[in-house]
Amino acid sequence: xxIFLTGSTGYIGAHVAASLLRDYGAPLNLLVRAREPQEAxxxxxxxxxxxxxxxxxxxxxxxxxxxxxGDLTSERFGLTEDDYYRLxxxxxxxxxxxxxxxxxxxxxxxxxNLRGTLEVIKLGLQVDHYHGxxxxxxxxxxxxAGKRQDEVVTExxxxxxxxxxxDPYARTKKFCEHMIRxxxxxxxxxxxxxxxxxxxxxxxETTQFEMVRAFVFLAGLPVLPLRAKDRVDIVNVxxxxxxxxxxxxxxxxxxxxxxxxxxxxxxxxxxxxESLS
Numbered sequence: 001x002x003i004f005l006t007g008s009t010g011y012i013g014a015h016v017a018a019s020l021l022r023d024y025g026a027p028l029n030l031l032v033r034a035r036e037p038q039e040a041x042x043x044x045x046x047x048x049x050x051x052x053x054x055x056x057x058x059x060x061x062x063x064x065x066x067x068x069x070g071d072l073t074s075e076r077f078g079l080t081e082d083d084y085y086r087l088x089x090x091x092x093x094x095x096x097x098x099x100x101x102x103x104x105x106x107x108x109x110x111x112x113n114l115r116g117t118l119e120v121i122k123l124g125l126q127v128d129h130y131h132g133x134x135x136x137x138x139x140x141x142x143x144x145a146g147k148r149q150d151e152v153v154t155e156x157x158x159x160x161x162x163x164x165x166x167d168p169y170a171r172t173k174k175f176c177e178h179m180i181r182x183x184x185x186x187x188x189x190x191x192x193x194x195x196x197x198x199x200x201x202x203x204x205e206t207t208q209f210e211m212v213r214a215f216v217f218l219a220g221l222p223v224l225p226l227r228a229k230d231r232v233d234i235v236n237v238x239x240x241x242x243x244x245x246x247x248x249x250x251x252x253x254x255x256x257x258x259x260x261x262x263x264x265x266x267x268x269x270x271x272x273x274e275s276l277s
Contacts, residue, residue: 002027002090003248006072006120007097009033009047012139012197015241016097018051023242024249027064029091031098033071040067050205066090072098072116077123088126093134095248096120099173106168113172114179121183128187137190137248140177142233142261143170144193152264155257158193190247194240194260195233202238231266 003020007013008030020026034040041061048057068087070077076084100112117138127133145153146163159178165171177191198212240260247253 001092002029002066004029004031004087004091004094004123005097006031006095006116007099007139009043010097012194012237012240012244013097014047014051015200015237016095016244018048019241019245020249021060021064022051024245025064026249027066029066029068029087031068031070031072031077034069037067037069040069050200050203072119073111075119077119088123088130091123091127092131093136093248094120094124094127095137095139095244097139097244099139099169101169103167103169109168109172113169113176117176117179121179124184124187128184133184133187135188135190135248136180136184137192137244138176138180139244140173140191140193141170142193142195142259143167144174144177146170146174153259155193155255155259158257158259188252189256190253191257192240192244192247192260193258195235195262197237197240198234199236200238201236226269228268228270230269232269232272233262233266234272235260235262 003026005013005017005020005028008017008028009032017028017030020028030044032040032043034043044061044065044067045054045057052060068077068079068083070079070083077087079087096117098112098116100108102108121136124133124136142153142158143166145158146160146165148163159174165174180189180191243258243260247258
C-alpha cells in the first residue's frame with residue numbers, strides 16, 4: 001500500500017515526496033500531469049534533483065513510486081477505469097499538496113483548488129469504502145484566517161466566515177478545509193497551514209527565483225514600502241515538508257490542525273531587507 005501524493009512536482013510537494021522516500025521509505029502513488037510516461041518521469045526528476053542523485057532516483061522510481069498520469073481537475077483525474085481502481089486499491093492514505101497559487105485569478109483558484117480538492121476527496125471516499133483510509137492530510141495556508149491586524153490567531157479559531165478574505169487563493173483554501181471536514185467526517189484528518197514558504201535551510205539552491213528577486217528588489221529601495229517593524233512570517237520549506245511527512249505517517253496526532261509558522265519569532269521587515277542587502 002502507498003501514500004497518494006498530489007503536487008509532487010511542485011515546490012512543497014517535491015520536498016514532501018523526498019522526505020517520505022528518504023526518511024520513511026514510504027511507497028508513493030504520484031499524480032503527474034503529462035502526455036507520455038517519459039514526460040512524467042522527466043517532470044518528476046526535475047522536481048526531485050535537488051534531493052536525490054539520479055542513480056537513487058532511478059532505483060526508487062522502479063521500486064517505490066507509481067506514476068499516474070492525470071489532471072487534478074478532471075473526473076477521476078482523467079485516468080482510465082483500470083488505472084483509477086488500481087489507484088484506489090493501492091492507496092492507504094492521502095497527502096493533498098497540489099494547488100493554484102495564482103492570487104489574482106479566481107478562475108484558476110476555483111478550478112484547481114476547489115474542483116481538484118473535490119476529486120481528491122472522492123478518491124478518499126472510494127479508498128475508505130474498500131479498505132479504509134488511514135489518514136487524509138491537506139496542505140492549506142495560514143491565510144484562511146482572513147484579514148487581521150495585531151492578533152494572535154490560534155488553529156481552532158482561524159476560520160471566521162464573517163471576515164473578509166485576502167484573495168481568491170485564501171478564500172478557496174478555506175472552502176477546501178470545509179469540504180474535507182464535511183465530506184470525510186470519520187476519516188483521521190490533518191490540516192497543515194504554512195505561512196510564507198521560502199528557502200531550504202540546508203542548501204543555498206532554490207527554484208523560487210521570482211520570490212527571491214522580489215525581496216532583493218525591496219532591499220534595494222531607498223524607502224521601505226512596509227513599516228520597518230512589521231513582522232513577516234517566513235518559514236523554510238524543509239521545516240514545512242518534514243512536519244507534513246512526520247505527522248502524516250504517525251498512527252495518531254495530538255491535533256488535527258497545525259500552523260507551520262514562525263509566529264512571534266518572525267523577523268521584522270527591516271531585519272529581512274538588511275540581511276538581503
